[in-house]
Amino acid sequence: SQEFSFDEHSHRRFNPLIDSWVLCSPHRTKRPWQGQQEIVEYESKPEYDPKCYLCPGNLRAQGKKNPNYSDTFIFINDFAALKVEQPQLHLEDSNDKFASLLKAESVRGECKVICFSPKHNITIAEMSEEVVVHVIQSWIKVYQSAIAVPHINYVQIFENKGSIMGCSNPHPHCQVWSTESIPEEPRKEMVSMTKYYEKNNSCMLCDYVQLETTKLVDKPRVVCENDSFVCVTPYWAVWPYETMVIAKFHFTSLGEMDEKVENGKKRQCDLANIIVRITCRYDNVFKCSFPYSMGIHQAPADGGDHSHDSHFHLHFYPPLLRSPTVKKFLVGYELLAEPQRDLTPEHAASTLKQCSEIHYKHEKV
Amino acid sequence: SQEFSFDEHSHRRFNPLIDSWVLCSPHRTKRPWQGQQEIVEYESKPEYDPKCYLCPGNLRAQGKKNPNYSDTFIFINDFAALKVEQPQLHLEDSNDKFASLLKAESVRGECKVICFSPKHNITIAEMSEEVVVHVIQSWIKVYQSAIAVPHINYVQIFENKGSIMGCSNPHPHCQVWSTESIPEEPRKEMVSMTKYYEKNNSCMLCDYVQLETTKLVDKPRVVCENDSFVCVTPYWAVWPYETMVIAKFHFTSLGEMDEKVENGKKRQCDLANIIVRITCRYDNVFKCSFPYSMGIHQAPADGGDHSHDSHFHLHFYPPLLRSPTVKKFLVGYELLAEPQRDLTPEHAASTLKQCSEIHYKHEKV
Ligand SMILES: O=P(O)(O)O[C@H]1O[C@H](CO)[C@@H](O)[C@H](O)[C@H]1O
Numbered sequence: 001s002q003e004f005s006f007d008e009h010s011h012r013r014f015n016p017l018i019d020s021w022v023l024c025s026p027h028r029t030k031r032p033w034q035g036q037q038e039i040v041e042y043e044s045k046p047e048y049d050p051k052c053y054l055c056p057g058n059l060r061a062q063g064k065k066n067p068n069y070s071d072t073f074i075f076i077n078d079f080a081a082l083k084v085e086q087p088q089l090h091l092e093d094s095n096d097k098f099a100s101l102l103k104a105e106s107v108r109g110e111c112k113v114i115c116f117s118p119k120h121n122i123t124i125a126e127m128s129e130e131v132v133v134h135v136i137q138s139w140i141k142v143y144q145s146a147i148a149v150p151h152i153n154y155v156q157i158f159e160n161k162g163s164i165m166g167c168s169n170p171h172p173h174c175q176v177w178s179t180e181s182i183p184e185e186p187r188k189e190m191v192s193m194t195k196y197y198e199k200n201n202s203c204m205l206c207d208y209v210q211l212e213t214t215k216l217v218d219k220p221r222v223v224c225e226n227d228s229f230v231c232v233t234p235y236w237a238v239w240p241y242e243t244m245v246i247a248k249f250h251f252t253s254l255g256e257m258d259e260k261v262e263n264g265k266k267r268q269c270d271l272a273n274i275i276v277r278i279t280c281r282y283d284n285v286f287k288c289s290f291p292y293s294m295g296i297h298q299a300p301a302d303g304g305d306h307s308h309d310s311h312f313h314l315h316f317y318p319p320l321l322r323s324p325t326v327k328k329f330l331v332g333y334e335l336l337a338e339p340q341r342d343l344t345p346e347h348a349a350s351t352l353k354q355c356s357e358i359h360y361k362h363e364k365v
Numbered sequence: 366s367q368e369f370s371f372d373e374h375s376h377r378r379f380n381p382l383i384d385s386w387v388l389c390s391p392h393r394t395k396r397p398w399q400g401q402q403e404i405v406e407y408e409s410k411p412e413y414d415p416k417c418y419l420c421p422g423n424l425r426a427q428g429k430k431n432p433n434y435s436d437t438f439i440f441i442n443d444f445a446a447l448k449v450e451q452p453q454l455h456l457e458d459s460n461d462k463f464a465s466l467l468k469a470e471s472v473r474g475e476c477k478v479i480c481f482s483p484k485h486n487i488t489i490a491e492m493s494e495e496v497v498v499h500v501i502q503s504w505i506k507v508y509q510s511a512i513a514v515p516h517i518n519y520v521q522i523f524e525n526k527g528s529i530m531g532c533s534n535p536h537p538h539c540q541v542w543s544t545e546s547i548p549e550e551p552r553k554e555m556v557s558m559t560k561y562y563e564k565n566n567s568c569m570l571c572d573y574v575q576l577e578t579t580k581l582v583d584k585p586r587v588v589c590e591n592d593s594f595v596c597v598t599p600y601w602a603v604w605p606y607e608t609m610v611i612a613k614f615h616f617t618s619l620g621e622m623d624e625k626v627e628n629g630k631k632r633q634c635d636l637a638n639i640i641v642r643i644t645c646r647y648d649n650v651f652k653c654s655f656p657y658s659m660g661i662h663q664a665p666a667d668g669g670d671h672s673h674d675s676h677f678h679l680h681f682y683p684p685l686l687r688s689p690t691v692k693k694f695l696v697g698y699e700l701l702a703e704p705q706r707d708l709t710p711e712h713a714a715s716t717l718k719q720c721s722e723i724h725y726k727h728e729k730v
């Protein structure tokens with residue numbers, strides 16, 4: 001009888017970080033697509049757009065004027081989902097079963113926007129590593145100022161890139177939402193990492209890095225690496241070309257990133273290097289500006305000891321599946337039952353590995 | 366000082382069904398939208414489309430010919446994510462920490478498609494309850510035949526409606542993916558319902574129905590109800606107009622739905638009634654064919670006793686937020702940190718309650 005093959009047969013893989021499964025149906029890529037086609041913008045944009053509310057010198061939606069910035073530019077979101085001061089509502093513990101079904105608590109916080117560059121028409125994939133080091137320094141700055149607020153306990157830095165990913169302005173920028181509460185996703189990871197540490201007396205992501213970079217022939221899921229970081233398509237990836245950028249050394253937050261490092265800026269440079277390399281490979285997959293949501297997972301800043309439940313890493317969630325216009329829909333089955341993917345993470349890694357680290361727009365013909 | 370208000374201030378609500386939180390920022394609806402606009406199709410479609418691979422008598426993608434069906438039509442998905450027979454891979458329990466990071470198991474199963482009607486240009490929202498009773502009977506039929514397969518343990522019925530929700534064909538249809546494994550979402554619900562039962566000696570959803578329909582002045586989240594079902598915007602809803610249709614009596618699966626009921630078809634009719642009413646209200650919110658993913662959660666068919674961990678219900682996940690063309694993006698913050706919503710579930714319920722149960726296309730002017 002036939003042998004089981006990961007490339008041919010349906011299987012589930014386990015995500016130990018969030019204690020959850022994903023269904024993988026590799027043969028399904030053969031299915032023709034007759035559904036929605038995304039719109040790709042191929043026209044080149046100007047370096048300065050007078051109608052963009054993020055370009056230097058322009059007016060924003062609520063009437064504030066941007067400075068004539070020439071590097072990064074940080075400001076408070078004009079339509080913030082969270083406010084630093086607001087009335088509070090405390091969660092009450094109750095033994096009443098009905099009360100346990102209507103549980104709520106207030107959340108204070110802060111929402112900032114960071115423009116990566118004054119240039120309207122550039123993305124990280126096309127930036128120099130030096131410029132991305134400045135972006136990383138702005139992350140550290142916003143992180144430090146957020147955790148200085150006594151009731152802020154978690155700092156979520158994320159970028160929505162591309163209109164498919166809900167980004168409402170192509171000017172290169174990210175957001176930082178800092179909260180009183182520790183959000184669900186990092187909390188789930190912390191619970192799993194704690195269990196793993198208690199069982200194995202080691203950090204799950206330290207072990208995972210070791211496994212992917214040193215224990216396997218051909219490193220089937222490693223896309224690229226440098227001294228401080230590795231980029232892998234995790235074994236349990238959900239999005240078609242999902243990757244994680246994981247620190248090779250154990251540190252838990254942006255605040256700790258450059259502690260105990262001889263050359264203070266070494267890790268900032270290595271982080272910029274790996275981010276530019278993976279985003280450039282993404283753009284080269286379909287020769288288009290590859291959309292994604294990405295973000296940093298790090299330790300809470302709540303005064304607790306997080307040396308064992310947190311390990312600095314980034315997630316990239318890119319939606320494209322087959323072409324610049326055909327994305328993977330995570331809908332009916334995925335929302336109601338279980339995430340489902342069509343190609344294996346090893347297949348995605350092999351495609352990404354074959355892509356050049358010279359951006360297709362910069363290639364000499 | 367100001368008092369906390371659910372309509373004004375940021376807060377998190379707890380979802381007891383899956384043990385998870387959602388961030389609610391009600392003031393954020395004031396934000397202008399400059400991002401992606403969805404495409405709405407207003408042209409009327411023909412009742413029969415010679416190019417549709419689901420219309421009666423037409424050829425499907427892999428060359429099979431549809432019968433000239435006049436009611437519902439059930440067939441095996443031509444590009445099934447799951448197969449009834451395939452080689453197996455068993456999950457091995459190992460104490461090796463590296464092995465615990467690369468866990469996988471094979472999954473056998475079956476993917477079926479159910480066309481709701483021979484008519485290409487109709488949706489449930491515009492169907493008569495009698496026709497929807499036939500759809501429900503086809504669900505029961507597919508459910509019964511799936512659970513008769515010894516290694517099938519869970520039956521997931523779901524509908525992706527609208528191209529925004531990844532639906533590749535507007536012909537009214539749903540899918541049924543039946544699996545060996547119990548998928549993540551129902552499994553999480555079962556874990557929470559078991560804990561609740563152990564603590565309170567009652568079923569969480571029986572209690573939730575009682576709470577929403579009898580304990581609160583004005584029933585702020587009840588959209589509509591009949592003898593057997595209630596439709597609510599759950600306290601912990603994520604999608605803007607998310608609803609749940611919950612059985613008012615405790616039964617766990619389609620197989621049990623008509624047991625112990627005097628009039629054998631009473632619950633089928635009541636289920637058809639509530640589904641037509643809620644989908645019609647959805648279409649009336651923005652006077653468009655409202656996209657959604659919806660599906661049934663029920664007990665596994667694995668031979669176990671699920672009387673306490675399962676309670677028959679449906680989830681509707683509709684993406685539209687402000688208009689037929691502006692949806693809610695669950696992206697960066699939502700994927701990396703925590704689901705976030707802009708309007709309260711009570712606000713959504715009040716809008717849905719104000720909508721007529723006569724479809725806007727059928728309204729007399
Ligand atoms: O089978 P379909 O309708 O072509 O596919 C659709 O629904 C599936 C189940 O939710 C998803 O996995 C696909 O991404 C989506 O396009």
Ligand SMILES: O=P(O)(O)O[C@H]1O[C@H](CO)[C@@H](O)[C@H](O)[C@H]1O
Pocket residue numbers: 160166167168400693694695696697698699705
């Ligand atoms: O703040 P933005 O970029 O306008 O909004 C975007 O990102 C947010 C955070 O992921 C989402 O909640 C919004 O749905 C999305 O449109």
